[in-house]
Ligand code: FES
């Protein structure tokens with residue numbers, strides 16, 4: 001885990017360099033980085049103009065501003081895609097600043113190099129927590145000396161916002177600003193700084209009875225020296241952190257005013273709209289098209305054959321899509337010999353067969369797996385598989401662009417605004433400085449919007465039109481032609497000793513992205529392990545999916561552990577607890593979930609309960625699922641979730657993320673499947689790519705174990721991994737039928 | 750020219766009568782609170798009211814709205830922006846995550862409560878099953894509907910969040 005500059009008891013954030021520069025991010029001594037001073041006299045005119053707003057506003061540093069009405073605006077470098085990052089990061093900043101929460105606003109940081117989320121990147125790289133996107137790869141070595149190449153690193157992913165930016169940037173910015181305000185007031189009032197207190201965005205000096213809102217000293221504060229080591233609060237002094245401060249983004253989401261990428265308008269310009277159709281099989285291109293019928297259709301402005309895709313530009317999106325539907329096209333022959341899902345899984349099993357008991361690339365080797373297996377009293381083995389999945393955020397991929405005079409303006413929902421900027425620049429062969437990004441709220445991301453394929457497509461369309469155009473993918477396009485959670489297969493052999501303990505563990509699977517340790521269950525005391533990856537070709541392109549490798553690995557591992565318990569003739573909870581002697585936090589979480597579910601009581605007839613335990617993105621989660629099989633088909637009636645994130649900055653927000661992760665995971669477990677026919681994706685819309693609906697949603701109870709640990713876990717992803725195995729294990733408990741391949745609904749069709 | 754009543758205001762638009770209501774309100778009238786999710790009446794993101802009845806605007810031609818009152822999410826609050834009970838409950842229960850589905854959810858819930866002021870769980874399931882939420886906020890939507898109906902107390906989160914700057 002990331003051990004950078006953790007805030008200890010009223011600790012000093014070491015080495016905050018005042019010489020820090022605006023541009024590519026700062027790394028002082030390799031320990032801490034922060035966007036620094038933006039104030040009069042600093043050579044930061046460009047940045048100032050990007051974030052400055054109303055009159056009398058004073059930028060204190062590049063992460064917050066205070067205006068004449070005493071409104072504090074936190075400038076948040078992460079994107080808001082539903083995870084509540086905007087609000088919780090502001091909450092952390094506001095707490096250190098002693099700001100009044102009702103006077104705090106959030107602003108999305110502009111796509112500028114100053115907001116490089118280098119700490120997030122470093123988190124990814126140092127821990128390998130999430131697949132560094134391709135563009136990061138070349139900087140993998142010598143990362144910290146080649147910081148300039150990381151200018152695209154303004155990213156939101158890896159459940160990292162609070163843990164990295166929050167802890168290492170927002171809190172420090174808030175604390176520093178507070179200290180500067182105090183300094184300015186002390187100077188003006190002629191009193192020692194130590195006698196000044198702060199609360200509710202007001203400075204007070206008790207002895208002289210003086211007080212003033214922050215706004216009064218905002219300008220003077222900007223003249224104060226930037227504190228080298230601002231003091232951070234100890235947990236006992238938190239006022240906002242750890243509370244359910246209401247989310248700042250919610251009011252706009254209930255009255256239709258929240259603006260998403262798809263809602264972009266180019267002020268003062270007539271909007272046009274593009275519908276697109278990519279070649280159906282990855283790597284293929286348009287060979288021939290007949291657009292004669294489409295040309296004559298109302299509203300059509302331009303029909304474009306871009307080689308890898310077709311586009312119709314029209315006065316309205318509906319007209320564009322209608323015209324696109326009227327175009328017939330032929331495509332080049334696919335190169336891959338994988339034509340069907342069966343072909344894909346045959347590749348996987350061939351790779352596993354070839355790897356055998358010892359082949360493939362070693363990931364974990366512990367003890368003597370071979371010897372222990374040979375000496376085992378009892379052996380079990382099982383193969384598991386999962387299909388491809390589409391992310392299916394409810395806002396389909398889209399981007400609005402205006403390319404003119406060698407410059408480009410882009411409005412889009414993205415998790416990686418700076419990367420989108422440079423990708424568009426590259427596609428248009430212009431400088432990234434000539435690309436202006438607007439990146440409003442995301443209608444869901446889930447990893448899909450870490451990719452910029454759709455931004456590049458829109459930029460190319462915009463180049464062809466020269467006028468503003470909004471490209472929107474149809475749901476079918478979104479489901480079929482994007483990037484996907486990989487399909488995968490995993491093979492296990494386990495050895496139990498005479499007392500029914502799992503003493504040998506042999507596992508090989510075919511897909512490994514991130515986090516690096518997702519394939520291991522290190523918290524269980526299993527003395528001899530061999531875990532390997534036998535890579536096999538994937539037909540569809542990969543994009544990180546909510547919880548990435550944990551989304552399949554948790555199903556594999558926790559299903560197999562359940563099978564081991566069954567083979568040992570032990571209760572699944574007892575079997576797991578017996579392996580958690582070295583992992584007291586995991587044990588507590590598992591016991592908590594079991595207690596919430598009333599594990600020791602017998603479920604009603606026709607029902608079963610299953611349990612699973614995972615750790616992902618620094619958060620330990622156990623879930624118990626109760627399933628009702630009385631209709632012959634599985635219906636999840638209850639999910640009990642216990643989670644230990646170290647410390648939940650906003651417990652209600654954390655709970656909301658657990659609930660969301662559970663529903664997302666249930667969709668994947670029950671229904672999620674992208675299958676192939678003739679090399680193309682078969683599913684198209686929500687009738688054949690089903691998502692869980694209200695009437696299928698179980699009751700969900702979430703409890704947080706709050707140890708006030710300094711190392712924080714994530715929230716956005718960790719709720720997802722345990723739910724699929726817990727459900728499959730529950731079905732086994734109810735029916736004695738073991739599910740080894742997802743989706744579950746296929747077994748009960 | 751087609752005469753339409755949207756959120757109480759009468760307006761005229763010049764569009765193909767077959768164009769779905771969704772694209773007319775979003776593109777021609779600038780009311781972008783109504784969302785596009787599937788285009789096939791499968792997700793509910795585009796839900797608006799026609800004479801108080803919820804319809805999927807992606808699959809309803811604008812011609813069908815002639816002579817009827819269209820209400821979109823922008824028309825749910827009172828004239829001074831006073832939030833409806835449903836909207837207030839959505840805030841008190843901190844329902845939205847990404848928020849993209851929530852206009853449609855609120856339109857569906859508002860119609861449900863108008864017809865059925867004290868819905869049971871089964872009533873809620875039936876009325877809301879057509880509205881997908883990819884972020885998975887169903888548990889909170891269910892609770893918020895009950896809070897709006899007065900069947901459950903609000904969780905007590907203050908009803909004023911600060912707005913997005
Ligand atoms: S967009 Fe109309 S129901 Fe999905």
Ligand code: FES
Pocket residue numbers: 082394443444845846847848849850851881882883884885886
């Ligand atoms: S809140 Fe994101 S889809 Fe419902």
